[in-house]
Amino acid sequence: MEILSSRVLLRSRDPERVTAFYRDVLGLAVYREFPGGTVFFLGQGLLEVSGTSTGQATDATQLWLQVRDLRRAAEDLAEHVVRPARREPWGLDELWVADPDGRPIVLVEVPADHPLRRDVRD
Template sequence: MEILSSRVLVRSHDPERARAFYRDVLGLAVHREFPGGTVFFLGQGFLEVSGTSTERPTDATQLWLQVRDLRRAAEELADHVVRPARREPWGLDELWITDPDGRHVVLVEVPADHPLRRDTRQ
């Protein structure tokens, strides 16, 4: 199987409010819009907010977004923070926010000395 593209689908109790959050609060750029949905650029992928759901999201699925400056993100998103930034045992700095449906969005900064930043080429 060859994967050509991918995206995360988000169903919301209030899709317009969810779209406004991802567009206006997080500042994600719009890739495309269609009747009933919006697809946002999400780094190297896409986030599609479309359809509705009457069920609340669970912690079984979270969005993981790498940011350049976690301190700045914390300041900009202070009203949405549910867990302050901290260094995790695996070495990443993480801050948790929620979207309008209560879905956890994990914002991550990779510290300069973390293995993800090292050039492992020989």
């Protein structure tokens, strides 16, 4: 199997409100819009908000988004924070926010001294 493209699909009880959150609050750039949905650039992936759901969002699905400046993200998203930023045992700095449906979003900053940032080539 050869995967050519992928995206995360979100269904919401209130798609317009969730779309506005990802566009206006998180500031994601729009990749494309179509009747009933919007697809956003999500770093190296895509996030599509389309359709509706009658179920509650749960923490069974979470978004993990790497950001350049976690302190700035915390300031910009203060009203959406569900857990303040802190350094995790695995060495990443994480801030947890939620979208309007309550869906968890983990915002991550990789510290300069973290192994993910070091060049391990000889």
